[in-house]
Amino acid sequence: MKFESVIGLEVHAQLKTKTKIFCNCSTAFGAPPNTHTCPVCLGMPGVLPVLNKKVVEYTIRMAIATNCTVAGQSRFARKNYFYPDLPKGYQISQYELPIAQFGYIDIEMNGDKKRIGITRIHMEEDAGKLSHDPNRPVSMVDFNRTGVPLMEIVSEPDIRSPEEAGAYLRQLRSVVRYLGICDGNMEEGSFRCDANVSVMPMGSETFGTRTELKNLNSFKHVEKAIQFEIERQKEVIGDGGQVIQETRLWDPVKNMTTSMRGKEDAHDYRYFPDPDLLPLVIDEEWVNTVKSALPELPDEKKARFVREFDLPSYDAGVLTSVREIADYFEECLKVFPKAKPVSNWVMGSLLGLLNAEGKSIENSPVAARDLGGLLKLIDEDVISGKIAKTVFDEMAKTGKPPKVIVEEKGLVQVTDVSAIESVVSEVISRCPKEVEGYKAGKKKLLGFFVGQVMKETKGKANPKIVNEILREKLEV
Numbered sequence: 001m002k003f004e005s006v007i008g009l010e011v012h013a014q015l016k017t018k019t020k021i022f023c024n025c026s027t028a029f030g031a032p033p034n035t036h037t038c039p040v041c042l043g044m045p046g047v048l049p050v051l052n053k054k055v056v057e058y059t060i061r062m063a064i065a066t067n068c069t070v071a072g073q074s075r076f077a078r079k080n081y082f083y084p085d086l087p088k089g090y091q092i093s094q095y096e097l098p099i100a101q102f103g104y105i106d107i108e109m110n111g112d113k114k115r116i117g118i119t120r121i122h123m124e125e126d127a128g129k130l131s132h133d134p135n136r137p138v139s140m141v142d143f144n145r146t147g148v149p150l151m152e153i154v155s156e157p158d159i160r161s162p163e164e165a166g167a168y169l170r171q172l173r174s175v176v177r178y179l180g181i182c183d184g185n186m187e188e189g190s191f192r193c194d195a196n197v198s199v200m201p202m203g204s205e206t207f208g209t210r211t212e213l214k215n216l217n218s219f220k221h222v223e224k225a226i227q228f229e230i231e232r233q234k235e236v237i238g239d240g241g242q243v244i245q246e247t248r249l250w251d252p253v254k255n256m257t258t259s260m261r262g263k264e265d266a267h268d269y270r271y272f273p274d275p276d277l278l279p280l281v282i283d284e285e286w287v288n289t290v291k292s293a294l295p296e297l298p299d300e301k302k303a304r305f306v307r308e309f310d311l312p313s314y315d316a317g318v319l320t321s322v323r324e325i326a327d328y329f330e331e332c333l334k335v336f337p338k339a340k341p342v343s344n345w346v347m348g349s350l351l352g353l354l355n356a357e358g359k360s361i362e363n364s365p366v367a368a369r370d371l372g373g374l375l376k377l378i379d380e381d382v383i384s385g386k387i388a389k390t391v392f393d394e395m396a397k398t399g400k401p402p403k404v405i406v407e408e409k410g411l412v413q414v415t416d417v418s419a420i421e422s423v424v425s426e427v428i429s430r431c432p433k434e435v436e437g438y439k440a441g442k443k444k445l446l447g448f449f450v451g452q453v454m455k456e457t458k459g460k461a462n463p464k465i466v467n468e469i470l471r472e473k474l475e476v
């Protein structure tokens with residue numbers, strides 16, 4: 001039997017506000033345990049939550065960016081369950097009236113666009129963090145994270161493969177980063193994802209039973225876990241069994257998912273509207289204000305890069321995947337306004353360098369202005385493209401501007417015809433055998449001569465002139 005897989009993702013994005021969602025405790029990461037706490041986030045009786053306006057504003061940003069409808073009125077609800085990291089015994093979340101619904105984002109798979117529906121976006125508070133002592137039968141809890149604002153983005157079950165899930169997640173992360181509302185770091189947990197996976201016979205109209213996968217803290221793990229789960233479910237059904245609705249945990253060491261617990265249903269949580277919080281009213285004016293202050297988003301920027309700079313779609317996609325890379329690219333263009341060579345250097349040498357050094361573009365050892373300057377030197381025939389690579393490496397090492405390096409190291413390209421001519425003559429007289437071969441028809445030997453001249457001039461001779469002179473002298 002042939003199967004089709006169905007995937008829906010629930011993404012939790014930690015919002016980059018200074019204070020928590022219902023109290024004014026700091027959200028700063030890394031403080032000593034339980035120092036960022038107060039009676040509200042510790043769940044003391046008799047205290048009242050006060051909604052952080054920034055959390056709402058950030059969520060509205062996301063709602064607009066993902067084409068959702070922002071609800072004029074939404075509600076907070078209590079999701080009740082007991083766990084030691086949840087001091088109130090309930091999590092304040094949103095349930096039947098979320099802040100935003102009915103959106104979508106577009107992803108690109110091998111050049112084809114695909115639309116993934118966004119079911120809903122809602123706000124909620126994070127829980128605390130448990131840690132377990134490996135040497136004693138003791139667990140500890142840190143409530144600093146309790147009440148840190150989260151935005152949950154639930155997708156429609158529109159995703160059909162692990163690769164699509166990866167593309168969707170990357171696109172979402174790019175959007176939250178562009179919006180400046182979440183730092184999107186999966187490894188550090190500020191951008192988390194649960195994956196719902198089911199399989200059904202190819203062409204079927206009814207979805208199969210789904211399992212929910214947790215502990216997916218990198219893009220690689222998301223894709224691998226979904227892949228594993230699809231295969232596992234196919235096997236279960238192929239063997240005549242049934243998939244059980246449950247929550248499964250991804251084990252990144254064993255590369256498999258294992259059953260964690262039966263999946264709870266919504267009614268298990270006894271959701272009800274939180275009586276401590278008023279309905280949240282958002283008027284159109286607020287939405288419009290947020291909308292008009294939105295930055296250019298990745299898709300718009302990509303389309304503009306193709307249109308304005310005549311770049312291939314692939315280049316535009318890479319350059320706009322991160323807002324700061326796009327800014328860097330445009331900064332280079334101010335110095336050297338030829339888009340394709342700039343794109344080649346940014347995507348090749350620069351991203352390669354950052355990757356090798358594990359640095360983000362904000363900390364690039366080579367400034368945009370200097371990369372632009374380097375390309376200008378090539379364009380003006382001051383240095384050759386080959387020498388430019390050497391200069392680039394030196395720029396990365398020293399942070400010096402390209403002009404200074406070229407001068408200090410004497411790398412200026414030799415374009416003086418008579419100087420090159422004398423080197424060419426010298427090379428020709430030194431290699432009679434090759435000259436004979438060339439004249440006998442082995443035209444490929446030209447490359448050998450070019451190489452010799454370049455070696456002699458330490459790569460500084462202008463290759464075009466070298467070629468011209470060599471041909472001239474060898475053809476006689």
Ligand code: ADP
Pocket residue numbers: 006007008009010154155156157158196197198207208209210212266
């Ligand atoms: P819960 O909180 O119970 O997980 P939600 O409605 O918040 O429920 O999330 C359900 C997620 O599961 C959504 O992303 C949805 O697209 C996805 N989903 C629902 N049914 C299926 C299915 N049969 N196969 C795969 N994914 C599914």
Ligand code: MG
Pocket residue numbers: 010194212
């Ligand atoms: Mg779920």
Ligand code: ZN
Pocket residue numbers: 020023024025036037038039040041042147
């Ligand atoms: Zn607090």
